[in-house]
Amino acid sequence: MAISDLDFPVGVVARSHSDSAQLAQALAENVAGALRDAIDSHGQATLVVSGGRSPIAFFKALSQQALPWSKVLVSLADERWVPVSHEDSNEALVRRHLLQGPAAEARLLGLYHSAGSLEEAARLTEQALTDLPSIDVLILGMGTDGHTASLFPNSPNLDEAMDRDGSRRCLPMLAPSVPHQRLTLTLPVLKAARLQILSIEGQGKLEVLAQAMQQPDQRNMPISAFIDAPLEIYWCP
Structure with a gap:
């Protein structure tokens, strides 16, 4: 199967x-162009990225792009509830691989807050997200x-x-594997991004994407909620 074999929705x-x-290089160049356009349009740009190991090459390539980084706000689509010093922290990953060199001038709005419970941490993050402008570029991955x-x-x-009319911007969530918290x-915040990008690699992920298109059950396959315009999908075997 190739990505050209899939019948995507219009747009x-x-x-x-x-x-x-x-x-990684093509994605970095496209994202940098979108961030420049946003800065030209409204004086600043907001980039929201995902964690994991797959984006590291993209982060490194993007950090080398010529941008007025001081006008870029970087945040995260999600975070593990672990301190930034923890090896599983998405914020630490972004700091280590993206906010380097000239890109270190970008401002980072992290999601982690120390609190007595995950629910309390989510409320603190919700308050912090009042400083998050509309997202110009969103980078998603997929499990x-x-x-x-x-x-x-x-x-x-x-x-x-996943409530498109919901008012919450951040919620606690349980993963099926460690760390659970x-x-x-939330979906309405993510779906409001001007440019939405899904980056996936490998035949297995492509088959999952095809399944999500064939069986668009958002509870069983949340990615299906994003497979419509203005999504751009980047894939390699």
């Missing part, structure tokens, strides 16, 4: 790349279970997080 753009290095951000299938708060931006 969804699918881009195929030969390998992860080419994908083999069809989750994106920390919108996990059948998680207790998933219905509220997460924080995630």
